[in-house]
Amino acid sequence: MTRQITAERGLPDGLGATLMEDGVHVAVFSAHAEAIDLCLFEPSAPVEAQRLQLPGRMGDVHYGFVPGLRAGALYGLRAHGRFDPAQGHRFDASKLLVDPYALRIDRPFLYHPTLAAPPGRAIDTAPLVPRAVVDAPAGDAAPLPFRRPGFTYEVLVRAYTQRHPLVPERLRGTVAALAEPAVLDHLVRLGVETVELMPLAAAIDERHLSALGLTNAWGYNPVTHRAPDPRLAPGGWPEIRRTVEALHARGIRVLLDVVLNHSGESDRWGPTIAYRGLDNRSYYAAAPDDPDCLINDTGTGNTFALWREPVARMAIDALRTWVEVGGIDGFRYDLGPILGRTPDGFRPDAPFFAMLAADPVLKDRIHVAEPWDIGPGGYQVGRFPRPFLEWQDRFRDDVRRFWHGETGLISALATRLAGSPDLFDSGGRTPGDGVNFIAAHDGFSLADLVAFEAKHNEANGEGNRDGHGENHSWNNGTEGPTRDPAIAEARRCDVRALLATLFVARGTPMIVAGDEMGRTQGGNNNGYAQDNETLWLDWPSADMDLTAFTARLAALRREEPALHADRFLTGAEWHGRPDVTWLGDDGAAMTPEAWNAPEGRFLGLRTSGGTQGADVLVYLNAAGEARDLSLPEPRPGHAWSLALQSDRPDLGERPLGPGLGLSVGARSVFILVERLAA
DSSP, X not given: OOXXXXXXXXXXXXXXXXXXXXXXXXXXXXXXXXXXXXXXXXXXXXXXXXXXXXXXXXXXXXXXXXXXXXXXXXXXXXXXXXXXXXXXXXXXXXXXXXXXXXXXXXXXXXXXXXXXXXXXXXXXXXXXXXXXXXXOOOOOOOOOOOOOOOSEEEEOHHHHXXXXXXXXXXXXXXXXXXXXXXXXXXXXXXXXXXXXXXXXXXXXXXXXXXXXXXXXXXXXXXXXXXXXXXXTOTTHHHHHHHHHHHHHHTTOEEEEEEOOSOOTTXXXXXXXXXXXXXXXXXXXXXXXXXXXXXXXXXXXXXOBOTTSHHHHHHHHHHHHHHHHTTOOOEEEETTGGGGGEETXXXXXXXXXXHHHHHOTTTTTSEEEEOOBOSSTTXXXXXXXXXTOEEXXXXXXXXXXXXXXXXXXXXXXXXHHXXXXXXXXXXXXXXXXXXXXXXXXXXXXXXXXXXXXXXXXXXXXXXXXXXXXXXXOOOOTTSSSOOXXXXXXXXXXXXXXXXXXXXXHSSSEEEEETTGGGTOOOTTOSOGGGOTTTTTSOOGGGOOHHHHHHHHHHHHHHHHOHHHHXXXXXXXXXXXXXXXXXXXXXXXXXXXXXXXXXTTOOEEEEEEOOTTTSOOEEEEEEOSSSOXXXXXXXXXXXXXXXXXXXXXXXXXXXXXXXXXXXXXXXXXXXXXXXXXEOO
């Protein structure tokens, strides 16, 4: 059927394809294109059936209305203009482009060298590029009311259920699998309050991975920020919405990891599939004296110029879609400083932050920043504006170094346990603004942290040069897998001590899905390219004892205000007694000499539950021998009860008699709670 297009009924304010009862409005931003074609496709056809030039232009928006076009119609774009790299322009009408505002695409992105071919070759890329699908998903989803994230569980969707025996095979590796009863039951038993899903937006593999026969399993290389990846959500928006609703029904909030700092088009030699072809000079940040040299503050080849209103608006509109259509409760922002970067550097009042704070849909959502990137001034921990939470690498590194056996870390450990006031105690911020973790998707798994001194990334095809080199890891006597039962038990004990440290610290705790069951990546600390059993969780071999221990920790933290109160520990009086007393290895209050002892490997703390709960004692012993100490006196009418000890997870809570001492096991964490005396 031959279609007509008109400007008379255009809708330039509504970017993308907007479905109406009698047709479709199409609007595309490009400040520098001379003209833009709307390309209409028949199903399975390699090239378009018709091209319609968008006839209207209002400012930098090209637009038109196509009467009679219906939901499900397939379309793409072509942009006409100068190919003048010296001026930052890379228009090439032989390249089919995906609408950045697409809500759905008909197939996954696949890298092909032709997508990056120069215009002189004039190869039509239509057979290689997904088509956008005209769609109108309902925008009335209901996120849960705002609440702090609490115990957060980072999930790589594709890897999480690939080997789950109770998930139907057709659903494994998809968003829909997360709504299966067996998966939901596990999350509830574990005590998860918030799941943080790694990226779901449609992404493309980096060109070097294609040459190696590898794929990007993490998805941090997106193209269409509003369209879900068909490999992760083959059911599109309805699948995402049903899964979010299923998690909400269990009281679990859902965060989405979003990558708004760059696109999958990479550097100037990368594919032209969307932004580069539509308006390279507007979308991407470039060197001031060389418009063809893209700034690479992301390490991926390009960086979005989010200080420009149309680019920031694209990002804000994408976030709104995930909330209004998918019901998402909030976001974790990859390489967050890019959001606040301007030509003058990072600014907490940057345009994107101002737009986010003013948006009626987004301002009350949860926002979590990864507060670093590789650009100049890229380390911004503690500098994000409210209401942002921030990932806490200082917590990760200081806790790892303490348990690794490094000395002189007692003060640093106390600061992290107290909620990191050195980073967050200003501007009305609280400990909960810091997201504490010991392992994340990027780096060693928790089990590998205590089993490998060095990274082993050979399978990534980069000569083991990729991934972090400084991991503060240890192997307990031998590198990698072992059949020595003593080494295996030492590793299990270390993992439990690390988890216990995380859950007794002030702040927002986060673990990676599978770390509660002993997941390993075989020493690979950069598993992004391993869409295989390196990343897929081994549910049949799960360490359910470790899972039960993690659940006990989560429950104890949730039940005791002394552990979860969102206030910094300062030693100041709180409801008639100090909010914290720091204790040495003799059980007495820490002295200046003890704080400065170079060989210190032990720290205790007594925290107050205020008017709402009991006092809690925590002892952390990273030494290789037990510590015998005297317990402080409980409050009148109370007695200490040993709620948990990480070296003996098989033991339940048990009361301690009055006046008794305590032997805190080597390389362990003990948690005691005041209970009413019998």
